[in-house]
Amino acid sequence: MTETAVAKVDHSDGISTSPEGTQRTQSVLREIRRLTRRYRMQAMPFAAIGATHGIGAVAAALDPPEALLPVAAGWTASAGIYGYVHRNASRWDRLYACVAAGSSAGWQAALALAGANGVTAGLMWAFGAALSIPWWVRHAEPEPDVTAELAAPPQPREALPVAPGTADRQLKLWNEHIAANGKPLPGSALDGITEFAYGWKATVTLAIGEHWHTTLQARKSILSVYDLPDGRVFVEAMHGESVRKSRLTVLTSDPLQQKNHWNGPGLDPATGKFPLMIAADGEPLHFKLWNPGAGALHALISGVTRSGKTKVLDVVLTEASMSDRVYPLVIDGGGGASLPQWRERANLFAGTPEQAREVLRYTLRLIERRRPVVERQGGGSLEPSPELPLVPVVIDEAHKLLMSDDETDNRDIVRMCEQITQEGAKFGVCLILATQVPSVKQLGNSTALRDQVKAGTIVGLRITEKGSGNMIDTGDPMPEHLKDLPAEFPDGSSTHGLGYMMTSRKIRARALLLENPAEQPVTPTGLDPDSAAEPVPALNTAKKPAETAPPRRSSGPTAEDIDATVREAIAAGTEPAVDELMRDTGLAMTQVRAALKRI
């Protein structure tokens, strides 16, 4: 017998651990995990009935007054569970939890008095089962068809050699309907076909004289040849290879159709990035907060209402606030209604335009505070660390704060944002904006802001207007316009979070979903001593816009506000020169000039 044929034996207990045995155990464990995940909601009533029975049995076995103890503990637990549901769940769940917790408390007492093995226990199980029915009906999910999945051996995500015959079929179809003369890509070759969990990948090489953009244009024909619905074929550049080559991904099933839940912090301090989206081939796409050695990165997240922008910001803010090297500041352009979960959790939270101005001015002053730090380290850019954290200013509904109209003059906010994006990166300060459309118009018509943000990370979710994706068409052509992203998947579920991240991969992806960021812990992070010396604006005392609204311009600063800001800056040591005052106050040149004249 050869050595490899001998099953490994664990001599400590004599259990055979042959590879087949391990595989079987792993697949049983996987199946148990899958069933637990899938049926956890359905199993909840059984857990509650079992706990009620257990408490009743313990109490019945004890004599008074000790018997009171398990009942008291059970009642407290019932009240606690109800209290938790009351705070966190919908009205239906609250009502259900109220009835269930009340019944459980009643049955605990009944079992304690009448004994836990007789008719009372039977009645209690019958009552519990009846009460479970509305729960099961409400939480019933359509059972996915897993017959094929169960019949086939489990497939790991990474590429596998294709089963004989499968590649032949793909190749035959390609050669007959795509690469033949008179077909969309005559003379093209399909190589290196490999299967993965959701389909197959290959390399396409076009005939001499052709460019891979032609393969991109042939996507619809490829879909038709392989008989697939829209959105299942992706063609990507192979950077560093011949322009004739491209990577083809063909999905036989769509992993984006399911929600992909965020499952724990993933920010890597060595690279400054964390997984934010899952691409159509199941690979993660990373959001970069900073570039090691090159400073902080700005970002733009855009998409129509209900496309999932705020949820993307929730993931970004959770990763930031769980890291000991990030100190996030939050501005909610939606008047505090967009990111309410961050009101208490962010280091600073601005819910009104006036508070937003305060936070932006403060951010500009932090940049100034950090100038000597960069000088002390001899130039370059600051590397985020627990002693010197990255300061991202996250602005949701940024278009509301950046766009001006007849009623509102927000040019000072645009100017401050421009300044932060132009100067902040090397001082570890960045701007992360969320707008409805990735257009320069929504950035207050500031091409400076657009150019800076474009150099960072762009996440484009679904939009509805054609000509608006002008910040997205950078580098390689997009496989599809954001406007063409579907609002619903074929099964009728919404496509929230579906879009593209402008990384080296231009492939459809879906953002990870974090249902409730408030459940995640926050890592206390302090600013570096230079930044910490800057007085923090007292936002809680900031007036609401309604109280400050001047008659003509609802949220622009009044002349008195501007004069007061300029006076304060001069009193704090800023030279009374226009440039210096613009830098320290974030005010526009005309505003500073007018204020200096008035003062």
Ligand SMILES: Nc1ncnc2c1ncn2[C@@H]1O[C@H](COP(=O)(O)OP(=O)(O)OP(=O)(O)O)[C@@H](O)[C@H]1O
């Ligand atoms: N990645 C995702 N996966 C699955 N569902 C998501 C995802 N992102 C968001 N959703 C769901 O979509 C809905 C809308 O999300 P969200 O509030 O983030 O949208 P929005 O673009 O910020 O909308 P608005 O502009 O109206 O604030 C939410 O109910 C959320 O649960």
